[in-house]
Amino acid sequence: MVTIKEPTATGMATRTSVILVLFVAAFTAALAVVYTMTKPAIDASAAEEKMRTINEVLPNDLYDNELLADTLTLPATPELGQEDESTIYRARLKGEPSTLVLEAVAPDGYAGKIRMLLAIRANGEVAGVRVTLHKETPGLGDYIEPKKDKNKTRPWITQFNGLSIEKMPTANEWKVKKDGGHFDSIAGATVTPRAVTKAVYKAVKFATENRERLFAPKSAKE
Amino acid sequence: MLITLSEIKQISLNGVWKQNSSLVQILGMCPLLAITTTLVNGVMLSFATLLVMAFSNFFVACLRNFIPYEIRIPVFILVAAAVVTVIDLGMNAYMHDLYLILGIFIPLIITNCLVLGRIEAFAAKNSPLGSALDGAMMGVGMIWTLGLLGGIREFIGAGTVLGGIELVIPGTSALQILPADYPGFLVAILPPGAFICLGCLVAWKNWVEARAAQRAQLPPPAPVAAGGCH
Numbered sequence: 001m002v003t004i005k006e007p008t009a010t011g012m013a014t015r016t017s018v019i020l021v022l023f024v025a026a027f028t029a030a031l032a033v034v035y036t037m038t039k040p041a042i043d044a045s046a047a048e049e050k051m052r053t054i055n056e057v058l059p060n061d062l063y064d065n066e067l068l069a070d071t072l073t074l075p076a077t078p079e080l081g082q083e084d085e086s087t088i089y090r091a092r093l094k095g096e097p098s099t100l101v102l103e104a105v106a107p108d109g110y111a112g113k114i115r116m117l118l119a120i121r122a123n124g125e126v127a128g129v130r131v132t133l134h135k136e137t138p139g140l141g142d143y144i145e146p147k148k149d150k151n152k153t154r155p156w157i158t159q160f161n162g163l164s165i166e167k168m169p170t171a172n173e174w175k176v177k178k179d180g181g182h183f184d185s186i187a188g189a190t191v192t193p194r195a196v197t198k199a200v201y202k203a204v205k206f207a208t209e210n211r212e213r214l215f216a217p218k219s220a221k222e
Numbered sequence: 223m224l225i226t227l228s229e230i231k232q233i234s235l236n237g238v239w240k241q242n243s244s245l246v247q248i249l250g251m252c253p254l255l256a257i258t259t260t261l262v263n264g265v266m267l268s269f270a271t272l273l274v275m276a277f278s279n280f281f282v283a284c285l286r287n288f289i290p291y292e293i294r295i296p297v298f299i300l301v302a303a304a305v306v307t308v309i310d311l312g313m314n315a316y317m318h319d320l321y322l323i324l325g326i327f328i329p330l331i332i333t334n335c336l337v338l339g340r341i342e343a344f345a346a347k348n349s350p351l352g353s354a355l356d357g358a359m360m361g362v363g364m365i366w367t368l369g370l371l372g373g374i375r376e377f378i379g380a381g382t383v384l385g386g387i388e389l390v391i392p393g394t395s396a397l398q399i400l401p402a403d404y405p406g407f408l409v410a411i412l413p414p415g416a417f418i419c420l421g422c423l424v425a426w427k428n429w430v431e432a433r434a435a436q437r438a439q440l441p442p443p444a445p446v447a448a449g450g451c452h
């Protein structure tokens with residue numbers, strides 16, 4: 001007969017931890033494989049998504065240059081809420097500066113950062129704003145996305161269209177109505193539009209003040 | 223290892239009605255409160271959870287004889303987290319349109335203790351096929367409950383039903399049930415409204431059960447008041 005030995009504490013600890021390590025290694029390897037397999041497809045759909053969003057904020061008749069080739073890389077820019085480098089796309093019409101497409105981040109959304117894409121004309125007017133990434137409450141704060149906005153004829157985010165620092169010079173006007181400003185918001189969900197409005201104001205101000213520098217015709221690589 | 227018809231029947235009945243995750247086990251309250259603001263949101267989150275539960279139950283059941291009892295919980299979490307990540311990546315890569323709709327819900331699923339609960343209560347002791355079915359049927363139970371809950375909250379809160387359906391089926395639109403100038407009832411949309419609606423649904427289910435038991439001349443089952451986790 002085989003006698004079963006009581007396992008010692010160290011023996012058992014070693015055995016179970018080896019098994020746990022094996023499990024962790026196996027599942028991490030599986031995840032790494034899936035990640036590398038799916039990465040090209042994910043990158044491709046992200047790029048396609050980006051071009052689609054750019055086309056949403058930037059009317060087609062505002063540019064005739066190769067947009068993805070005429071870019072400028074900005075260092076970390078607090079005015080845009082960017083903690084890292086960001087890319088500006090420069091739309092030109094017949095060689096003349098037409099519109100800047102830039103990415104801004106609102107750091108103070110209800111659930112973290114809200115990333116958005118803005119198109120600002122050379123005369124300082126907003127051509128369009130779109131939220132590209134956010135984690136706001138579904139069904140409550142997510143009306144900043146036109147797709148989720150119940151108001152289909154005039155989605156919330158289109159309120160910025162056509163405005164400029166020239167037309168609305170004071171910072172107080174660039175606020176939601178609840179804070180005494182110009183922009184509508186939906187009751188019960190003001191944190192989200194407040195954050196977006198503030199970030200749009202800062203971005204428009206930045207673009208207006210730095211117009212010459214941002215349109216300067218040198219490419220990012222020089 | 224195959225599965226008998228009576229087992230299929232029992233597992234399905236348990237998942238959809240008798241052990242309904244939201245109405246009886248009262249599990250997974252956090253996503254329930256946050257997401258069931260509309261019918262479409264509720265159904266979509268449940269559908270994503272169904273996928274995760276079916277697959278993680280299946281894998282755990284396959285591996286159940288290799289998992290030492292002492293470290294089963296970390297391994298279960300590892301399996302569930304891996305399944306969530308794989309579904310997240312796979313959907314992002316190959317079903318990008320669906321991912322854009324479900325994307326924000328998928329990472330939330332790992333916070334749903336129902337996943338771990340079913341692994342521990344069912345998959346750790348049963349065959350892979352039965353476990354996958356159990357996960358799927360728990361998901362079906364969640365779909366109808368969260369769909370109903372979302373529908374009620376949406377109807378009371380906004381006067382519409384099926385808001386956001388155009389994201390899932392392009393070309394359709396929400397049904398405006400109440401007049402368009404309905405001012406809305408915000409409490410129903412906020413998390414407390416979810417608790418109140420859920421309480422009514424639990425009461426309704428208990429009432430249905432009590433009545434059925436009375437008809438069958440059986441003593442009614444003890445009212446359910448499970449202590450869920452969050």
